[in-house]
Amino acid sequence: MSILTSPLTALPLAPLLVLPFLSSWSTSLNLLFFSLTWTTIAATYSPxxxxxxxxxxxxxxxxxxxxxxxxxxxxxxxxxxxxxxxxxxxxxxxxxxxxxxxxxxxxxxxxxxxxxxxxxxxxxxxxxxxxxxxxxxxxxxxxxxxxxxxxxxxxxxxxxxxxxxxxxxxxxxxxxxxxxxxxxxxxxxxxxxxxxxxxxxxxxxxxxxxxxxxxxxxxxxxxxxxxxxxxxxxxxxxxxxxxxxxxxxxxxxxxxxxxxxxxxxMARRTEAHFMSGAEGNFGPLGVLDWVHGTTLGKDVMDDLKAEMDKHDVQERAGKAIDDAGDAANGVAAKMKRRARKRRG
Structure with a gap:
């Protein structure tokens, strides 16, 4: 089978790959459907x-x-x-x-x-x-x-x-x-x-x-x-x-x-790279720019902090820790009450 014919012959299979993600089926059925579909495609077409x-x-x-x-x-x-x-x-x-x-x-x-x-x-x-x-x-x-x-x-x-x-x-x-x-x-x-x-x-x-x-x-x-x-x-x-x-x-x-x-x-750093005449921001992700000191404007750490503030990560983490502590204290209290009952 020629490689030139593969897009045409594979088009009928495209909806089979998309359908599970657009359906209201359960995750198990979606995975099963995708698995069977991919098996058919992999067995039908060459690498x-x-x-x-x-x-x-x-x-x-x-x-x-x-x-x-x-x-x-x-x-x-x-x-x-x-x-x-x-x-x-x-x-x-x-x-x-x-x-x-x-x-x-x-x-x-x-x-x-x-x-x-x-x-x-x-x-x-x-x-x-x-x-x-x-x-x-x-x-x-x-x-x-x-x-x-x-x-x-x-x-x-x-x-x-x-x-x-x-x-x-x-x-x-x-x-x-x-x-x-x-x-x-x-x-x-x-x-x-x-x-x-x-x-x-x-x-x-x-x-x-x-x-x-x-x-x-x-x-x-x-x-x-x-x-x-x-x-x-x-x-x-x-x-x-x-x-x-x-x-x-x-x-x-x-x-x-x-x-x-x-x-x-990433979009802001990319724009800054162009507008500055390539003075910095050589990677859109910004991590290596931060490591090597080639960042222009806000760096990746500023973005991470902004995202954490936006989603209240610290507040939620603190609440989760407090809830876990309360739960642990509750379990400990129950164990103490049961121990006292047994001794009584």
Whole structure:
């Protein structure tokens, strides 16, 4: 079966994966349904088809299409869009990019770069499995004793955390030492004249860069750890989905963002990186910027404190401790009463 036919033949299976999450069934039934569906997909399609089709769907649905909707909103109703942009009308794409023609150039190269990363991944998988006849670069099945091709949940969590940490570490050092190198090498020149030609980012700018810089900064920091530790394909797709949404929101320029921990701080640091001319904030998460002293404005610790204050973490923790102490005292009192009754 050709890889080119996989998206068409796999489309009827897409609703089967989505349906459990939209239904009112119990968690057990949802997990059973998903397990059976994934078993069918994994048994039907080759590793090459799964590695090509899965990330393709995620990148289109969670990054390219929403980015296009955000852009249409910014261009269609600029007066309204300016009210929800953190930098107001200065962050509107036409003004931030320097003209509508430049905006369409950014969109075109962003789509090209995303397609390039997906094609490179599919090409490497084809070389390894179909030409060299080695095992797939990403794990498709679960353990050898598993009949449903699902990964071990604990290993999936471990790999997801490992992928998150590795990706952010690699991105930070690649961004700082290669794309903003002190000696102004060719990579630094490309990055400055491409991505940093935009004064304030909008969602498509996350993937707008010289193709070599894009692969180094966006594609490889996630893909290299995935193949080095041979993540399960479901873990990899989950990470691709998470980072697609991250890029969508933190580059959007909007001040109104989903209320998830750290997301607004990441967006603020990304904007500061562009507006300062890349003086700092080389990692959106901000941890390594805090460690190395390259933070501009509020650092990641300020964001954590703000999130804790917002959700009254300390107050709730204190209340939980007090409740636990009261419960313990109550148990101790009951034990004393029972002991006195026995002695009496």
């Amino acid at each position: 090459l088809q799964l590695e090509a089709f899965g990330p393709f769907v995620v990148r289109v649905l969670l990054y390219l299409l929403p980015s296009a909707l955000f852009l249409l909103f910014d261009l269609g109703v600029p007066s309204l869009a300016a009210q929800v942009k953190s930098q107001g009308e200065h962050a509107l794409p036409v003004r931030a990019a320097g003209g509508k023609k430049k905006v369409w150039r950014i969109v075109g190269w962003s789509v090209f770069n995303v397609a390039l990363g997906l094609a490179l991944q599919a090409g490497l998988e084809w070389l390894v499995t179909d030409v060299l006849h080695f095992r797939s670069l990403l794990k498709i099945k679960g353990s050898k004793w598993s009949l449903n091709h699902l990964p071990n949940p604990w290993s999936m969590v471990q790999h997801a955390v490992l992928g998150l940490v590795a990706r952010n570490v690699l991105q930070y050092y690649i961004h700082l030492y290669l794309l903003h190198s002190a000696d102004g090498g060719i990579l630094s020149t490309w990055h400055e004249t491409w991505q940093h030609s935009v004064r304030i980012p909008f969602s498509f700018v996350a993937a707008y860069d010289h193709p070599v810089c894009y692969l180094l900064h966006r594609f490889l920091p996630l893909y290299l750890p995935a193949i080095a530790f041979r993540f399960h394909i479901l873990t990899y797709i989950f990470l691709v989905a998470a980072f697609s949404l991250e890029e969508l929101f933190i580059y959007s320029g909007y001040s109104v963002l989903p209320s998830t921990i750290m997301l607004r701080g």
